[in-house]
Amino acid sequence: MILFTLLALFFAAIVLRRRARVPLALAGVTLFWLLAAGWLSEPLLAWAQWGMQSVAPPTYATRTVIVMLGGGTEYDDSHKLVPRHDAMVRIATSADIYSACKRTGARCDVVVSGGNPQHHATSEADNYLPYLLQRQVPRSDIVLENRSRTTYENARNVAALLQGERYDSLILVTSAYQMPRALLDFHRFGLTPHPVISNTRQVRVGVLPRYDNLVDADTALHELIGIAQFHVYRLLGWF
Template identity: 70%
Template sequence: MILFTLLALFFAAIVLWKRARRPLVIGAAAVFWLLGAGWLSAPLLDLAQPRVQNAAPANFAPRTAIILLGGGTRYNDDHVLVPPRDVLARIAASARSYADCKRTAPVCHVIVSGGNPQRHSASEADTYLPYLLRDQVPREDIVLENTSRTTYENARNVSAILGRSRYDALILVTSAYQMPRALLDFARFGLAPQPVISNARHIQFGVLPRYDNLVSAETALHELIGIAQFHVYRAIGWF
């Protein structure tokens, strides 16, 4: 959506400023080629997501909550609602963390946070539930939070759940590009969970534009704008 808006702005400028039409067309083509070929997408992605190197294992406590952040839903070719690829990695990482937790801790819960911002037939949390069950996470150890629409609401609604229970350790599972913004939002509610990164996006450089590079650029811009929005809202008292 951000890149589409950028393209629309270029188009509007081309229509309105006839004298600058040629440089605007060249500029728009150059920007989108740099994004698609990876040369501009890569620095954007580096700003948005931390580099993952030798991440320390999570520390579990007698009562541990593993927080799985939603990342949307999509319909597959059979029109069945399923998690996107990045979310499948988050689910797998949450299930692994749960299995590791149960080896040392008596109480391990997975809190799945995700509403239905896409207005599909089910919420993110409800869609992810069968995948956690398939990965051997018992239903009684899964808590569904299925009303949040943004990362900020994830943090707010999960903090309310945590306020009703006592946990000794919190673990936050999400993709590398969402982790910086998620930690900011959770800190806003006085929470400092241990970050567990499920997956990271990567750029493929080349001469020909790649769709995946454009998706990564869109994702990076979404996160960077979200972080900027967080600081602006905090400054004016909205957060």
């Protein structure tokens, strides 16, 4: 979405600035080639995921709460609504952590936080539930938070769920690119979860443009702008 907006701005500038059409067009083509070929996407993604590669493994206590953030849904070739790739990895990671937690004898709960920002048939949390059940996480230990549309709302709504609840260890599961912003938002609501990275993204740098590199660049820009927005809002007293 961010890259689409940038492309639209380039197009508008080319239309309005007739004398500068050629240099603007060349600048636009060069910029999008650098992004699609990975030369700009790689540092952007590395910046968004900075510091997330060496996170320590979680520790479990008497009562452990595992919070998994939604990662979107999509329709497959048979028009079935399924978790997107990053969400599937988050589900697998959360289930593995739950299993490890239970082996310690602790009480373990999984909070799945994800609403329906894409306006699909069901919310992310409800869509992910069967996949957690398939991975041997019992329904009685799963809490669905299916109203959040943003990372900020994830943190706010999870904080409301946990208010007044006693827990000894709080674990947050999401992808590396989302974790820095998620931690800021959770800290904003007085929660200090231990981060667990479900997956990191990698850019393939080369000569030929790749669509995946544009997706990674857009994702990185979304997270970096979100972090900047958080700090601006804090300075303004809005958060």
